[in-house]
Amino acid sequence: MTAPVRVLVCDDQALIRTGFTTIIDAQPDLEVAGECGDGRTAVELARRLRPDVVVMDVRMPVVDGIEATRLLAGAGVAEPVKVLVVTTFNLDEYVYEALRAGASGFLVKDAPPGQLLHGIRTVATGAALLAPEVTRQLVGRYAARIRPAPSTAGETMLTPREREVLHLIADGLSNSEIAATMVLSHETVKTYVSRILAKLDLRDRVQAVVYAYRHGLVS
Template structure:
């Protein structure tokens, strides 16, 4: 059973999410709240498997709440799936930098929300290739450092895979591009995450651009 904490300042949306989630045999809502501060407090008390987090909320916004729950240096990070009505690049980028494992829009169909929760809870990341491409296209110039990284623990092939991840390609697309099997690509992705001490491919995208390892 995957335990879920739902945080949204709009009661109607919060109740709707909770109803959809609780109807699933493998998902259980353990709490609901309407602001980021309450989300942090409840998450630390209830220890859910995943927090479904809105962005714009009173008291403490979803980005800062995510940073407190899943950001760098957090001793026992909680997986966060950001779900918002705002498809603005700055929210996507800031949410991912804060430690979120995924990003969805509220107008996504219910099945996509449920699958997103399961995906993030399993330890995988949820960032659709089209979202990655939009993020990269708008933010590459800001994310890219003044000088590229001079040292990396990655092999040339792993660097190739990382660059394709940063372009927003899925494992199957990377496999087709490099003429590899999907299983081999999955192994490369796992090695990249381990070597760079990253949690998921979402962090890999941010890492690639912040360290000058992504395509120009």
């Protein structure tokens, strides 16, 4: 039998932690490896317990979720941990930074339990999770603040078709939605996405969204 996905739950509100752990532990393919209420403990536990996924709040004491995510999944981390950020989007002005810090996915706290479970399973497989509506909110709120970065050799290697796919990724479309929009097969879109990530040296779709806006490829 396949071992269950081990999850570390990090949130400074005990009631929310209890809710998350109860939902997660009720699933036969998931289990809670630990829980904590601040970012410093989150980093310590994640490094010791090596969970498959860390469910991370952003606003936490001692060390916030952004810095904790950077320490666990940021550039240069030898053994990065997959982090799923779950927070109150409309009140949080640091979501974009959390994604740049290396988070593999993002959900709002008022999402249905099924979305949380789907998010954990998705991130655990190595895929990224950024719901289309969240992407659009994120871009709408933060795009004007993102300073353009210098061009890189990678983006000049993108074909017009790959650039079009990148635009649609940045708009928050899933592979299926991109396939329908461009009248392509799902497998063809997956191939385009893989090529884009390889050429730009990106880990996942979340980084592709950030990259697209950071480098002014979309507006």
